[in-house]
Amino acid sequence: MIGILDLGMGNLRSLSNAIDHSGFDFQVTENQAAFDDFTHLIIPGVGHFRAAMGAVFDRQLRPQIRAFAASGRPVLGVCLGMQLLAAVGTEGGEMEGLGLVAGTVRKLELGPGLRIPHVGWNSLTKKKDHPVYEGLKQDQDFYFVHSFAMQCDDSADVLGETDYGGPVTAAVSHANVVGFQFHPEKSDASGLKLIENFCLWNGKC
Amino acid sequence: MLKKRIIPVQLLLDGRLVKTTRFGEYRDVGDPVKSSRVYSDQRADELVFLNISRDQPNVTPLAEVIAGVSKVAFMPFAVGGGIRSFDDAAFLIKNGADKVVLNSIAYRDKEIITRISERFGAQAVVVSIDARRAPSGGGYILKSACGTVTEDITLAGHIAACEAAGAGEFFVQSIDQDGTMAGFDIPLIREACRSATVPVIGCGGSGDYNQLRDAFLETNVSALACGSLFNFSDSNPIRAKAFLSNYGLPFKVV
Numbered sequence: 001m002i003g004i005l006d007l008g009m010g011n012l013r014s015l016s017n018a019i020d021h022s023g024f025d026f027q028v029t030e031n032q033a034a035f036d037d038f039t040h041l042i043i044p045g046v047g048h049f050r051a052a053m054g055a056v057f058d059r060q061l062r063p064q065i066r067a068f069a070a071s072g073r074p075v076l077g078v079c080l081g082m083q084l085l086a087a088v089g090t091e092g093g094e095m096e097g098l099g100l101v102a103g104t105v106r107k108l109e110l111g112p113g114l115r116i117p118h119v120g121w122n123s124l125t126k127k128k129d130h131p132v133y134e135g136l137k138q139d140q141d142f143y144f145v146h147s148f149a150m151q152c153d154d155s156a157d158v159l160g161e162t163d164y165g166g167p168v169t170a171a172v173s174h175a176n177v178v179g180f181q182f183h184p185e186k187s188d189a190s191g192l193k194l195i196e197n198f199c200l201w202n203g204k205c
Numbered sequence: 206m207l208k209k210r211i212i213p214v215q216l217l218l219d220g221r222l223v224k225t226t227r228f229g230e231y232r233d234v235g236d237p238v239k240s241s242r243v244y245s246d247q248r249a250d251e252l253v254f255l256n257i258s259r260d261q262p263n264v265t266p267l268a269e270v271i272a273g274v275s276k277v278a279f280m281p282f283a284v285g286g287g288i289r290s291f292d293d294a295a296f297l298i299k300n301g302a303d304k305v306v307l308n309s310i311a312y313r314d315k316e317i318i319t320r321i322s323e324r325f326g327a328q329a330v331v332v333s334i335d336a337r338r339a340p341s342g343g344g345y346i347l348k349s350a351c352g353t354v355t356e357d358i359t360l361a362g363h364i365a366a367c368e369a370a371g372a373g374e375f376f377v378q379s380i381d382q383d384g385t386m387a388g389f390d391i392p393l394i395r396e397a398c399r400s401a402t403v404p405v406i407g408c409g410g411s412g413d414y415n416q417l418r419d420a421f422l423e424t425n426v427s428a429l430a431c432g433s434l435f436n437f438s439d440s441n442p443i444r445a446k447a448f449l450s451n452y453g454l455p456f457k458v459v
Binding site: 009011013014017018020046047048051115116117118119120121122123139140143145146147183185186187188190192 | 210245248250272275279281298326329374458
């Protein structure tokens with residue numbers, strides 16, 4: 001059973017449909033009650049870091065999510081959900097994140113002529129091999145919508161990058177935790193492949 | 206590198222797809238869920254749904270369409286037409302919309318832009334602007350309520366005000382060109398791109414791939430939305446991108 005954590009931030013229907021389409025059972029949950037039933041946990045989200053972490057703290061979910069990750073089961077953060085994996089966020093003021101990937105989420109620094117938010121299809125440059133990349137080619141495109149991005153403390157945690165006025169962290173991984181800045185559930189066949197790979201993953205690299 | 210986008214635009218009237226000419230003369234062109242499945246297979250980059258039914262006071266039918274489409278198409282959806290409140294927008298997003306499209310209300314209530322933007326992010330707020338060329342020549346007249354009400358603000362002024370309120374994207378449509386298949390209003394798109402610092406989607410007038418090429422090459426537009434081109438011809442997004450790639454324009458690889 002794939003667990004989808006509903007923090008009240010954005011559209012979960014597409015992600016649920018993508019998991020269903022890929023042939024896996026899922027359950028959407030707002031708290032940790034069902035965590036024991038889950039083989040995998042997905043943290044989606046669109047919106048503000050501060051609002052989302054606020055929801056995590058309000059429901060006292062931070063230790064529960066960290067315990068889930070410590071159990072070795074795969075955890076996936078999508079878009080804002082990936083940013084929440086970081087140690088620190090800065091959107092709306094500095095704030096503690098889930099601390100599952102060492103790094104800080106900062107506003108994109110853009111050169112002249114580039115527009116914020118970074119919206120649209122951009123290529124994913126794989127920075128290392130990983131089970132979730134099974135069957136994916138180098139530089140396939142994924143759908144991004146974001147104004148902030150994670151900067152990893154350890155470059156070994158950078159799973160993929162995209163180019164938007166310079167390299168931007170597009171995917172991270174640390175042990176059994178992965179994060180995608182883009183929306184795999186909105187990224188056509190390549191995105192569905194990533195979701196399928198994650199759902200099949202046992203958390204080991 | 207960020208890719209250009211090609212977006213089939215689908216107009217909804219009582220749950221059916223229709224196509225207009227200059228915002229009138231509706232023609233039925235099918236079922237939105239079935240067509241969206243086809244557009245997905247044809248590697249469209251995004252889908253825009255606009256409800257043009259004026260006698261429906263709520264967004265429930267739109268949400269039902271999106272809920273169906275989100276089972277068969279895995280790409281972003283921008284949805285609008287008749288959004289009157291923050292709750293309408295939140296309801297559509299909960300039902301599968303990634304972005305909501307605001308038009309008439311964006312002239313009167315900037316607060317709704319700000320509220321949606323603060324809750325779901327600026328990228329979730331697309332302000333749609335319907336424009337007609339000024340009869341005197343030079344400049345544009347903005348129209349709300351499906352082209353029936355004239356707004357007393359310039360294109361640049363409206364774009365700046367909406368951006369300040371938190372809009373993350375503009376959908377700029379030429380009423381003059383709508384459904385004519387005579388090509389985009391390139392000066393309109395250019396002016397919108399010059400005024401906006403967020404991405405601009407151009408719409409209205411697509412009839413062949415050369416017109417897409419011209420609009421992409423002659424403006425900084427991020428995306429072009431097409432109705433008639435895909436509704437009425439055997440053109441499709443795959444062929445459009447194959448053609449446009451010959452001119453150095455970048456599109457997604459999946």
